[in-house]
Amino acid sequence: MRFKYVLNEVLVGLWRNVTMTIAMIITMSVSLTMLGASVLMYMQVDQMKNYYYGEIEVSIFLREDVTAAQRASIEQVLSTNPLVAEKTYESREQAYEKFQVLWRDSPDFVKSVTPDSLPESWRVKLKNPEQYAEFNAQIEGTPGIQDIVDQRELLDKVFKIFNAIQVMALVVAGFMALAALLLVGNTIQVAAYSKRREVAVMKLVGASNWFIQAPFVLEAVVAGLIGAILGFVFIFVGKVVLLDGRLQALTNVLTPIPDGNVWLMLPLLAGVGAGVSAITAWITLRFYLKV
Amino acid sequence: MIQLENVTKTYPKASRPSLDDVSVGIEKGEFVFFIGPSGSGKSTIIKLLLHEVAPSRGKVVVNAKDVTTMRSWKIPHFRRSIGCVFQDFRLLPNRTAYENVAFALEVIGKTKAVARRVVPEVLELVGLGGKEHRYPHELSGGEQQRVAVARAFVNRPLILLADEPTGNLDPDTSIEIMRLLDRINRTGTTVVMVTHDSNIVNQMRRRVIEIESGRIVRDQARGVYG
Numbered sequence: 001m002r003f004k005y006v007l008n009e010v011l012v013g014l015w016r017n018v019t020m021t022i023a024m025i026i027t028m029s030v031s032l033t034m035l036g037a038s039v040l041m042y043m044q045v046d047q048m049k050n051y052y053y054g055e056i057e058v059s060i061f062l063r064e065d066v067t068a069a070q071r072a073s074i075e076q077v078l079s080t081n082p083l084v085a086e087k088t089y090e091s092r093e094q095a096y097e098k099f100q101v102l103w104r105d106s107p108d109f110v111k112s113v114t115p116d117s118l119p120e121s122w123r124v125k126l127k128n129p130e131q132y133a134e135f136n137a138q139i140e141g142t143p144g145i146q147d148i149v150d151q152r153e154l155l156d157k158v159f160k161i162f163n164a165i166q167v168m169a170l171v172v173a174g175f176m177a178l179a180a181l182l183l184v185g186n187t188i189q190v191a192a193y194s195k196r197r198e199v200a201v202m203k204l205v206g207a208s209n210w211f212i213q214a215p216f217v218l219e220a221v222v223a224g225l226i227g228a229i230l231g232f233v234f235i236f237v238g239k240v241v242l243l244d245g246r247l248q249a250l251t252n253v254l255t256p257i258p259d260g261n262v263w264l265m266l267p268l269l270a271g272v273g274a275g276v277s278a279i280t281a282w283i284t285l286r287f288y289l290k291v
Numbered sequence: 292m293i294q295l296e297n298v299t300k301t302y303p304k305a306s307r308p309s310l311d312d313v314s315v316g317i318e319k320g321e322f323v324f325f326i327g328p329s330g331s332g333k334s335t336i337i338k339l340l341l342h343e344v345a346p347s348r349g350k351v352v353v354n355a356k357d358v359t360t361m362r363s364w365k366i367p368h369f370r371r372s373i374g375c376v377f378q379d380f381r382l383l384p385n386r387t388a389y390e391n392v393a394f395a396l397e398v399i400g401k402t403k404a405v406a407r408r409v410v411p412e413v414l415e416l417v418g419l420g421g422k423e424h425r426y427p428h429e430l431s432g433g434e435q436q437r438v439a440v441a442r443a444f445v446n447r448p449l450i451l452l453a454d455e456p457t458g459n460l461d462p463d464t465s466i467e468i469m470r471l472l473d474r475i476n477r478t479g480t481t482v483v484m485v486t487h488d489s490n491i492v493n494q495m496r497r498r499v500i501e502i503e504s505g506r507i508v509r510d511q512a513r514g515v516y517g
Contacts, residue, residue, distance in 0.1 A: 205398065
């Protein structure tokens, strides 16, 4: 009975102010789409870090004029270093073979390079790739070393780009959320005004506060939920059309986004959309429906 | 039943208090008029009893409950023991007489079945039998006030507050409303009425408390207006 009353009030309320309701749902859905996209990206970057950091190597290139004694001492240093998990030596010839495979599409370029122009090197895997700086400091001064290159630095550049995109998405989400919340507040004010007589009578005869407020709060929650569902649909369609379709080449590099993660966005967006709307509505009511 | 102890109420920005150190006691089953010129502070008493405003100083006790220290979430439940009637009726224009009264029941959690049993009874009591399904604009002023009284009384409150209930009505209709309030008083309900209608006060011959500039200047059993 009371449930039916509240439900009816909610539907009437949303319909009474339908243009505002639509505006509220649209801003809410855009904001939540951005939020969902940036959360997905965050999970993706995390997963990629796990994947790529496992494969990561530090390359130690030796000087062109490295002596046999220096070569031996470098090997000695690497063998005794506690940070090193495994190491492999790559001679000039091996480097040249790899180079030929890597650049096989540009034979002119390959021809211009001889094994002598490539340095010999050590490929080192660290036990913990995060400890690169420490490792670097420990072996830097060893004579005969030309250069120490951490693949992580390259990857970090890629991740920084992801990070920037993610931050941008969050900023947009924040601004749209602000607009959405103002619209929620406004809608609730209008609703409270149009029902001011009923509210006055309800207060007079002693209806409980939750009973007076519930229809208004639920109105905002329903709008928030619809916004969340739309936002999820945007994300899902975006994933299917963009990542699985047009940008498929990119996805091979990016490691694929698991469907599970995408589905996880539905409860997340619904929770955030409904929760934030409810709190905004409730706070607005505290100002407009004083006991 | 109702106890005001040294109550002072000063509204923000007001130069002098609306009520100034007022003490008064009202027993169960009494019928009390508060009279006085406009702005004398008599309406403030109604607001204090409903806890629409809190006193600046002093204590307000209603139904053995100290309203002054009552937690705000308890106020709605407290108000269920008080019925209230106003000069402007405060009916919902898009609901019939029946629906207006039933609304008051439903929003405090009574079922439709209870409303179907109780509402026709109380409408009959206030003399609106047969007009249950009229909308407020289809009723005369006196009939609208009867709906308001029915709404205030349907919950069988211990106290009925009436703030200038005859202010918008002609003298004959006013007397009919007073008869109705008298009948409700005879059921044991305490009635507190704020008015400046001298005719009515003189006819009823009930306790009269006169307020001027926020102070009680007269408190007389079976009193007259002036």
